[in-house]
Amino acid sequence: MAYWLFKTEASTWSWDQQVKKGAKGEPWSGVRNYQAANHMKAMAKGDLGFFYHSGDEKRIVGIVEVIGLYRPDPTDETGKFGLVDVKAVHAVPKPVTLAEIKATPALKDMVLVKNSRLSVQPVTPAEWRCVCKMAGLVSL
């Protein structure tokens, strides 16, 4: 089981929209960056990810699960990029802001801190546990 972070602007694709898709989930389309695409290639069904709103909010608002493996992105005319399908698992009781993450020494190496522009990021198990704790999640 691996952990990830999916970054999106709430005005483009929000947590609320993701939740409305329910168990069917939604294709994570629109990624046009090889690093991000490679991370999606490495994903397995059942992997979990943080759902992060960039822009005004800058905070982790929910947990998603990978339910569909990497496949071509139909919205990419060049055919170079792919996507995975994700479904909302649940909202976090207490959203974790970028400021809190930056203020936490154990999270100083998170990709979100080091390379905030990468739209799909890997998260280490230690980081995952730490952020879950901050978010008020104990069962993950």
Add this chain to the structure above:
DNA sequence: GCCAACGTTGGC
């Protein structure tokens, strides 16, 4: 609204 960081493009 500005600017730094980064990725991509295109000319050589």
Add this chain to the structure above:
DNA sequence: GCCAACGTTGGC
């Protein structure tokens, strides 16, 4: 294959 120029992203 290198590198300058450009566009985009996202935090501040």
